[in-house]
Amino acid sequence: MIxxxxxxxxxxxxxxxxxxxxxxxxxxKKQHVSSQLYAExxxxxxxxxxxxxxxxxxLTDHNEPVTKADLVQFEIWxxxxxxxxxxxxxxxxxxxxxxxxxxxxxxxxxxxYFVQTHVSxxxxxxxxxxxxxxxxxxxxxxxxxxxxxxxxxxxxxxxHGGHHH
Amino acid sequence: xxxxQAVQTNAVSVKTKTKASFYQIVWRWHFYAGLFAAPFLxxxxxxxxxxLFKPQIxxxxxxDLYYVEQASxxxxxxxxxxxxxxxxVQQMHPDGQINSIMFYDDRTRTVEIGMxxxxxxxxxxxxxxxxxxxxxxxxGERFTDIFVKMHSELIIGGTVANYLVELxxxxxxxxxxxxxxxxWPRNRASIWGTVLPRFRQKGKVFWRDMHAVPAxxxxxxxxxxxxxxxxxxxxxxxxxxxxxxxxxTGYPPYALGHGAKPExxxxxxxxxxxxxxxxxxxxxxxxxxxxYVPLTINEAVTxxxxxxxxxxxRVMMPKSEKGVYTVTTSHTVPGGExxxxxxxxxxxxxxxxxxxxxxxxxxxxxxxxxxxxxxxxGLANQLLGLITCLGVIGIVIxxxxxxxxxKPQAKLGxxxxxxxxxxxxxxxxxxxxxxxxxxxxxxxxxxxxxLDRFVLSRIQPVKAWLHGA
Numbered sequence: 001m002i003x004x005x006x007x008x009x010x011x012x013x014x015x016x017x018x019x020x021x022x023x024x025x026x027x028x029k030k031q032h033v034s035s036q037l038y039a040e041x042x043x044x045x046x047x048x049x050x051x052x053x054x055x056x057x058x059l060t061d062h063n064e065p066v067t068k069a070d071l072v073q074f075e076i077w078x079x080x081x082x083x084x085x086x087x088x089x090x091x092x093x094x095x096x097x098x099x100x101x102x103x104x105x106x107x108x109x110x111x112x113y114f115v116q117t118h119v120s121x122x123x124x125x126x127x128x129x130x131x132x133x134x135x136x137x138x139x140x141x142x143x144x145x146x147x148x149x150x151x152x153x154x155x156x157x158x159x160h161g162g163h164h165h
Numbered sequence: 166x167x168x169x170q171a172v173q174t175n176a177v178s179v180k181t182k183t184k185a186s187f188y189q190i191v192w193r194w195h196f197y198a199g200l201f202a203a204p205f206l207x208x209x210x211x212x213x214x215x216x217l218f219k220p221q222i223x224x225x226x227x228x229d230l231y232y233v234e235q236a237s238x239x240x241x242x243x244x245x246x247x248x249x250x251x252x253x254v255q256q257m258h259p260d261g262q263i264n265s266i267m268f269y270d271d272r273t274r275t276v277e278i279g280m281x282x283x284x285x286x287x288x289x290x291x292x293x294x295x296x297x298x299x300x301x302x303x304x305g306e307r308f309t310d311i312f313v314k315m316h317s318e319l320i321i322g323g324t325v326a327n328y329l330v331e332l333x334x335x336x337x338x339x340x341x342x343x344x345x346x347x348x349w350p351r352n353r354a355s356i357w358g359t360v361l362p363r364f365r366q367k368g369k370v371f372w373r374d375m376h377a378v379p380a381x382x383x384x385x386x387x388x389x390x391x392x393x394x395x396x397x398x399x400x401x402x403x404x405x406x407x408x409x410x411x412x413x414t415g416y417p418p419y420a421l422g423h424g425a426k427p428e429x430x431x432x433x434x435x436x437x438x439x440x441x442x443x444x445x446x447x448x449x450x451x452x453x454x455x456x457y458v459p460l461t462i463n464e465a466v467t468x469x470x471x472x473x474x475x476x477x478x479r480v481m482m483p484k485s486e487k488g489v490y491t492v493t494t495s496h497t498v499p500g501g502e503x504x505x506x507x508x509x510x511x512x513x514x515x516x517x518x519x520x521x522x523x524x525x526x527x528x529x530x531x532x533x534x535x536x537x538x539x540x541x542x543g544l545a546n547q548l549l550g551l552i553t554c555l556g557v558i559g560i561v562i563x564x565x566x567x568x569x570x571x572k573p574q575a576k577l578g579x580x581x582x583x584x585x586x587x588x589x590x591x592x593x594x595x596x597x598x599x600x601x602x603x604x605x606x607x608x609x610x611x612x613x614x615x616l617d618r619f620v621l622s623r624i625q626p627v628k629a630w631l632h633g634a
Binding site: 035037038125126127129130131 | 430456457460471510513514
């Protein structure tokens with residue numbers, strides 16, 4: 001009797017432990033989200049002042065062109081002014097062909113600009129941004145602008161300023 | 166008829182003899198296993214018992230760092246941008262490299278910023294409403310960290326200590342099984358001495374009950390603590406995770422924040438210098454007319470919130486130009502886990518793994534760990550853990566008393582070996598089966614066996630002391 005109990009306790013332990021080995025090898029029910037949406041911002045080699053400038057973004061999903069994006073917008077702001085409601089210009093882009101979306105804009109001042117594309121395709125969103133240099137900008141100017149930009153960036157969250165009270 | 170009776174009598178006596186010799190053999194195993202495991206069990210029970218209450222202890226000890234002063238303000242105030250918080254910390258620690266930022270679900274909690282300065286990792290705590298830096302704690306030097314180290318590596322640290330803890334834990338399983346065998350009422354079922362101790366008895370019977378009865382009651386809890394602790398262990402833990410991987414029931418790829426990560430898609434040549442991964446927070450001027458700029462921490466946080474990641478969560482900064490923003494939650498109760506990897510240039514969610522995506526074993530291990538750490542069902546879970554820890558200490562003490570009472574002056578006082586060679590072998594084989602399931606047990610049995618057989622047995626005084634016969 002006791003021997004049986006002892007043996008069965010140990011056997012039970014062995015069985016429970018090995019049950020895991022033979023447990024169902026179901027493949028994962030659901031493939032977890034993994035975005036393959038890619039947005040390539042295409043900007044001219046050099047940008048001249050006060051002239052129509054074409055900015056483009058090429059959208060691909062799993063290397064296939066995306067022709068029916070739900071939202072494609074270009075946000076452009078002067079680095080000195082910072083991103084935000086006052087400083088940013090938001091331009092919806094038009095689909096040309098083969099996943100290429102275009103806007104036309106003009107830059108009125110020399111300086112460092114940022115262009116960020118806001119793209120939605122179904123559940124996927126991407127928002128890459130590029131830094132643009134318009135006209136002639138000296139290295140010191142560039143550095144000053146970038147320091148300034150850092151400050152703006154810090155205040156931009158939830159529309160509230162970011163310094164000690 | 167007479168012959169039949171004779172057979173029956175014979176059978177009874179054989180049966181009694183069987184019981185006795187099995188008991189003797191099992192007792193010997195229980196004795197040696199206990200002798201080895203007891204000191205570790207005491208250390209594990211004390212350190213574990215303290216660590217269970219980590220949230221309460223740390224909230225009290227580090228109140229000034231963990232909580233903002235004006236709790237009422239926190240309900241009204243708006244938090245500053247994450248980049249602003251990082252900026253303030255950076256100003257106070259110009260040489261520090263910011264690695265992560267952690268947001269808690271309690272509005273009165275401070276924001277915790279992970280930083281490395283002069284090769285020392287620490288957490289800096291900042292009031293998210295005023296931007297005031299409240300102080301910092303060096304990683305691994307918090308009060309409860311000592312107990313974690315004691316619990317997993319016996320403070321001395323290193324692989325050997327880690328193996329010893331695992332070995333003791335595995336031998337505890339054998340202690341439970343052999344103990345339950347001996348506890349099983351042999352002669353007549355009585356609640357006294359099985360489920361209730363015989364308080365009126367004195368001496369050996371009393372202490373035996375003080376050992377066996379609580380041990381019986383706690384056996385399931387002790388077993389659960391051992392099993393849920395094993396995923397951390399070096400040998401068995403590795404086996405568990407490879408089993409989970411091979412059966413595809415563990416964690417999906419990129420499920421863990423500290424593991425492998427996907428890469429941001431951009432080629433480095435297209436990238437402006439001075440991303441969040443750079444030591445300097447300030448971008449360096451670039452000569453290229455146009456170049457991609459990494460997203461800010463604010464944008465990463467916005468994306469995480471948009472993907473319905475709930476606080477508390479930590480955002481880890483990209484570590485290189487090809488790195489990603491990694492968002493990991495740290496909920497106390499399993500179910501809300503999420504690990505996201507964001508492309509640092511486009512903000513694309515490269516990988517998003519939630520608790521629901523875990524395989525069967527992944528879920529089981531996650532729940533098991535929460536149970537082990539007393540997080541699964543609040544205070545009741547912590548108290549159950551504490552009772553088990555106190556029980557383990559009591560069981561060790563009562564076993565020690567029983568041993569001292571029996572132990573002769575000049576000998577170890579081990580139970581006498583059984584003369585029944587066959588049954589000794591049966592039990593030995595059963596133990597070896599356990600040794601296959603728990604490799605460290607198997608190795609230790611073989612080592613002890615070889616040592617005993619070929620070395621210790623030849624030294625007569627040692628043999629006499631050790632084996633008691």
